[in-house]
Amino acid sequence: MTPLPPDVSGEAPDLFTTSPYMRRRRRRGAVVKFALLLALMTAVAALVTLIITVINGSFGLAAVENAKPPSELAASLGHPEGTELESLGKEDLVTLLEAEISTNLGRRFERERRFFDDRLVFEDPYVLNDLCMSGEPPPACSLSARSREDVYGLVVERVVDPTIVGTWSFFDSVFNRGEIEADAALEHPGAELIFRSWISWDFIRNPQSPEPAVAGIRTALFGSMWVVLITLVFSFPVGVGAAIYLEEYARENRLNSIIQTNINNLAGVPSIIYGMLGLAIFVRTLEVITSGSFLGGGGGATANGRTIISAGFTLGLLILPLIIINAQEAIRAVPGSLRQAGMALGSTKWQTVRAHVLPNALPGILTGTILAVARALGETAPLVVVGASTFITTDPTGPFSKFTVLPIQIFQWTSRPQDEFRNIAAAAIVVLLVLLLTLNAAAVILRNRYSRRAV
Amino acid sequence: MLLFAAAALSILTTVGIVFELGKEALLFFRSAEATIGEFLTSTIWQPAILDFGIWPLVLATLTTSIIAMIVALPVGLATAVYLSEYASPRVRGVIKPILEVLAGIPTVVYGYFALTFMTPLLRSILGVGAVEIFNTASAGIVVGILIIPLVSSMSEDALHAVPMSLREASYGVGATKLDTSLRVVLPAALSGITAAFVVSISRAIGETMVVAIAAGAGPKNFTFGEDSLFGYILNPFVAGETMTGHIVRISGGDLSYDSIDYNSIFAIGLALFVITLGLNVVSRRFVARFREVYE
Incomplete structure (x- = not known):
C-alpha cells in the first residue's frame, strides 16, 4: 500500500543494483523485514502451540x-x-x-x-x-x-x-x-x-463427579447458559439505551463528557475488580434479593447470595462498557441524512431513532453484543470471587440456584494435581472454544451481511 | 430520561467500585491487626499470624508483568510494523483474524497452557531443579502471549494514523522502506504506541487466571539480607503469588464476611484498581495528544 521507491531502469548504469552502498542498504532492509516476519510468526506459533497443547490433552491412552x-x-x-x-x-x-x-x-x-x-x-x-x-x-x-x-x-x-x-x-x-x-x-x-477421547457425549451429558472417568460438564454448561442469559437480559437493554442517549440525546456538557470518559475507563478495569464489586453488592448487600429468600425461600435451599443472578449481574456490569462502546459506533455509522429525513417528515426525535436509526444500527449492535457475550462466557476470575460453587452435581433450576460455569470447571480441574483431571480440563476447554468459535462466526457472518448491504 | 439513567449507571458502577473497595479497605486499616504503614512497607504477607505487608504480592505482580512486557512489546510492535508497513492485503487478511482469535481465547485456557506446556518447556530447558512447578516466569511469558494482540492492534492503529505524506516525503529524499518505517513512521506514532504499552502493562497487572493457575499459591515472603536477592527474591523461576492470584485464592474458599481476610482482599483490590486506573488514564492522555497532532 505504500509506494515503492521509484524503479530505475534504462540505459544508464543501475545505481540501485550496482552500488555496494545501495546493496548494503537493501540487505539490511531484507534482514529487518525477515526479523519482523519472524516476530509475527511467533504470535501465530503461539496460537498453534496452544491449540496443539489442548488437543494433546484431550485424547490419549x-x-x-x-x-x-x-x-x-x-x-x-x-x-x-x-x-x-x-x-x-x-x-x-x-x-x-x-x-x-x-x-x-x-x-x-x-x-x-x-x-x-x-x-x-x-x-x-x-x-x-x-x-x-x-x-x-x-x-x-x-x-x-x-x-x-x-x-x-x-x-x-x-x-x-x-x-x-x-x-x-x-x-x-x-x-x-x-x-x-x-x-x-x-x-x-x-x-x-x-x-x-476425553471429549464424548457422556462427557457433555454427565454431571460433575469426583471421578474423572465419569465426570462431565452438564452442570457447568447449564450454569453458563443461565448466567449468560441473565447477563444479556440485563446488559443489552441498558447498554443500548446508554448508547442511544450518548449518541442521539446527550448535549456537549460536562456531565455527559464525564459519563463518556468513565465508560472508556471502565472498559479497562481488571475483571477481578468487578468480581469484588459483585461480591460486595450483589452477594452481600443485596443478599435478600439475590438468594431468592424474598420469595419465601422458594428458589432453592441456598440461602446465600452466591447465586446465578449475582453472577449474571456482575458479568452484566463487566460487559456493559463493551456493549455501550460498540453500540455507539454502530449508531454513529448511521448516516445523518436518515435522521434529517425522518425529522423533516415531522416525526419526533424518539420516532426517528426507533424507526430509522435503530433498525439500521441493529446488525452492528448485535455483532458487538455477541462479542461481549463471548467475553462473558469465558470470564473466570470475577465468578470465582462472586462465589461459583466448587462442587455441585445438580443442574441449576433458576436464577436463584447455586451454580458453576464452564471456565470455573476448567480452572478447578486444571488446579488438581492428578493427570486425569488435566485431561478432562482439556476436553472442557475444547467444548468452550467450540462454543466461542460458534459465537464469533455468528458475529462475523452478521458483520459481513451488514457491510454488504451498506455498500 | 430512562436512557440517561442507563448511561448514568456507568457512573454508579464506578462509584460502587470506589465506595465498596474503599469501605472494606478502611475497615481493614482501622482494625487492630493491620496498619497502613505495615501494609505499604512490610515484606511479609501471612494472614494466619496477622502479617499484612503487600510487597510480596506486588513483587510477584511486577515480576510477571515485566516478563510479560518483555515478551509482548517486541513481538507485538514488530507485528504491528509488519502488518501496517510491509504486509500485502492477503497476509493481513490471514494474520488479523489469527490475532483476533488469540485475543478471544479465555484467560483460563492460557492458564492451562502455562501449566501444561510452558512450565514443562522451561523445566526441560533449564533443568527441573532450577524451575519450580509453579513459577512466575512461565505465568509471565504466557501473560505476554495473551497481550500480544492488544499491543499489536493498538500500535497498528497508531501507525495507520500517520499521514501518508510523511512516508512519501521520506521516499522522496531517497530513504528505503526500512528507514521510512523505523525512523519516520515509528517516531511519528510514538505517543500512540506508548499508549498501547501503558494499557498493556495495566492489562498484565490485572490479569488473573494465568497467574492464579501457574504462578503459585502462596505469597513469596522475603526478608532483605536473609534471603538471597537473585537466588530467591528476584528469581522468576520460584513460585510467587500475585495480587490478583491472592484475591482469587482467598475468595475461592469459604470466606466469612467481616473477617480480616475478607477485608484484606479489598485493600489489595483497591491498590490494584488505583494502579490500573492510573495507567489507563495516563494512556488516554497519550492518545489524546497524538490525535491533536494529526487531525
Missing part, C-alpha cells in the same frame, strides 16, 4: 481399572456372554443395583429420586410416606422417576466403578505406544489400556 467388569455384570443377570452393559433396559439395571450396592446407599438414591413411579426398590413405603409428610420432604416426593440413562449412570458410577490409574497425552500415546503398554502392564497389572 488411559489405564482403567474396573471394580466389576461390565461384561460379567450383564452375564450375571443371565444374559448371553458378550452382552453389553449399555444395551440393558432399566429393569435390569435396577436389578443390578439391587444386587451390588448396599441397602443404605440404595435408600439414599431413592430418596433423591425414585427408581419407578409405581413401586419402591430399597425404601420402605411407610418410611418414605412419613418423610414426605414431614417438614423437610426429600426431593423424591415431588420428582418423577429416574430415567434409564440416569440409572445407567448410577450403575457405572457405583457398580462398575471405573478408576483411571494413569493417563498419557496424545503424542505420547501415538509415538511411544509400546513403551506405555509395557509400563502399564508393569505398574497396573489389573488395568485395561484404552485409547480414550
Whole structure:
C-alpha cells in the first residue's frame, strides 16, 4: 500500500543494483523485514502451540481399572456372554443395583429420586410416606422417576466403578505406544489400556463427579447458559439505551463528557475488580434479593447470595462498557441524512431513532453484543470471587440456584494435581472454544451481511 | 430520561467500585491487626499470624508483568510494523483474524497452557531443579502471549494514523522502506504506541487466571539480607503469588464476611484498581495528544 521507491531502469548504469552502498542498504532492509516476519510468526506459533497443547490433552491412552467388569455384570443377570452393559433396559439395571450396592446407599438414591413411579426398590413405603409428610420432604416426593440413562449412570458410577490409574497425552500415546503398554502392564497389572477421547457425549451429558472417568460438564454448561442469559437480559437493554442517549440525546456538557470518559475507563478495569464489586453488592448487600429468600425461600435451599443472578449481574456490569462502546459506533455509522429525513417528515426525535436509526444500527449492535457475550462466557476470575460453587452435581433450576460455569470447571480441574483431571480440563476447554468459535462466526457472518448491504 | 439513567449507571458502577473497595479497605486499616504503614512497607504477607505487608504480592505482580512486557512489546510492535508497513492485503487478511482469535481465547485456557506446556518447556530447558512447578516466569511469558494482540492492534492503529505524506516525503529524499518505517513512521506514532504499552502493562497487572493457575499459591515472603536477592527474591523461576492470584485464592474458599481476610482482599483490590486506573488514564492522555497532532 505504500509506494515503492521509484524503479530505475534504462540505459544508464543501475545505481540501485550496482552500488555496494545501495546493496548494503537493501540487505539490511531484507534482514529487518525477515526479523519482523519472524516476530509475527511467533504470535501465530503461539496460537498453534496452544491449540496443539489442548488437543494433546484431550485424547490419549488411559489405564482403567474396573471394580466389576461390565461384561460379567450383564452375564450375571443371565444374559448371553458378550452382552453389553449399555444395551440393558432399566429393569435390569435396577436389578443390578439391587444386587451390588448396599441397602443404605440404595435408600439414599431413592430418596433423591425414585427408581419407578409405581413401586419402591430399597425404601420402605411407610418410611418414605412419613418423610414426605414431614417438614423437610426429600426431593423424591415431588420428582418423577429416574430415567434409564440416569440409572445407567448410577450403575457405572457405583457398580462398575471405573478408576483411571494413569493417563498419557496424545503424542505420547501415538509415538511411544509400546513403551506405555509395557509400563502399564508393569505398574497396573489389573488395568485395561484404552485409547480414550476425553471429549464424548457422556462427557457433555454427565454431571460433575469426583471421578474423572465419569465426570462431565452438564452442570457447568447449564450454569453458563443461565448466567449468560441473565447477563444479556440485563446488559443489552441498558447498554443500548446508554448508547442511544450518548449518541442521539446527550448535549456537549460536562456531565455527559464525564459519563463518556468513565465508560472508556471502565472498559479497562481488571475483571477481578468487578468480581469484588459483585461480591460486595450483589452477594452481600443485596443478599435478600439475590438468594431468592424474598420469595419465601422458594428458589432453592441456598440461602446465600452466591447465586446465578449475582453472577449474571456482575458479568452484566463487566460487559456493559463493551456493549455501550460498540453500540455507539454502530449508531454513529448511521448516516445523518436518515435522521434529517425522518425529522423533516415531522416525526419526533424518539420516532426517528426507533424507526430509522435503530433498525439500521441493529446488525452492528448485535455483532458487538455477541462479542461481549463471548467475553462473558469465558470470564473466570470475577465468578470465582462472586462465589461459583466448587462442587455441585445438580443442574441449576433458576436464577436463584447455586451454580458453576464452564471456565470455573476448567480452572478447578486444571488446579488438581492428578493427570486425569488435566485431561478432562482439556476436553472442557475444547467444548468452550467450540462454543466461542460458534459465537464469533455468528458475529462475523452478521458483520459481513451488514457491510454488504451498506455498500 | 430512562436512557440517561442507563448511561448514568456507568457512573454508579464506578462509584460502587470506589465506595465498596474503599469501605472494606478502611475497615481493614482501622482494625487492630493491620496498619497502613505495615501494609505499604512490610515484606511479609501471612494472614494466619496477622502479617499484612503487600510487597510480596506486588513483587510477584511486577515480576510477571515485566516478563510479560518483555515478551509482548517486541513481538507485538514488530507485528504491528509488519502488518501496517510491509504486509500485502492477503497476509493481513490471514494474520488479523489469527490475532483476533488469540485475543478471544479465555484467560483460563492460557492458564492451562502455562501449566501444561510452558512450565514443562522451561523445566526441560533449564533443568527441573532450577524451575519450580509453579513459577512466575512461565505465568509471565504466557501473560505476554495473551497481550500480544492488544499491543499489536493498538500500535497498528497508531501507525495507520500517520499521514501518508510523511512516508512519501521520506521516499522522496531517497530513504528505503526500512528507514521510512523505523525512523519516520515509528517516531511519528510514538505517543500512540506508548499508549498501547501503558494499557498493556495495566492489562498484565490485572490479569488473573494465568497467574492464579501457574504462578503459585502462596505469597513469596522475603526478608532483605536473609534471603538471597537473585537466588530467591528476584528469581522468576520460584513460585510467587500475585495480587490478583491472592484475591482469587482467598475468595475461592469459604470466606466469612467481616473477617480480616475478607477485608484484606479489598485493600489489595483497591491498590490494584488505583494502579490500573492510573495507567489507563495516563494512556488516554497519550492518545489524546497524538490525535491533536494529526487531525
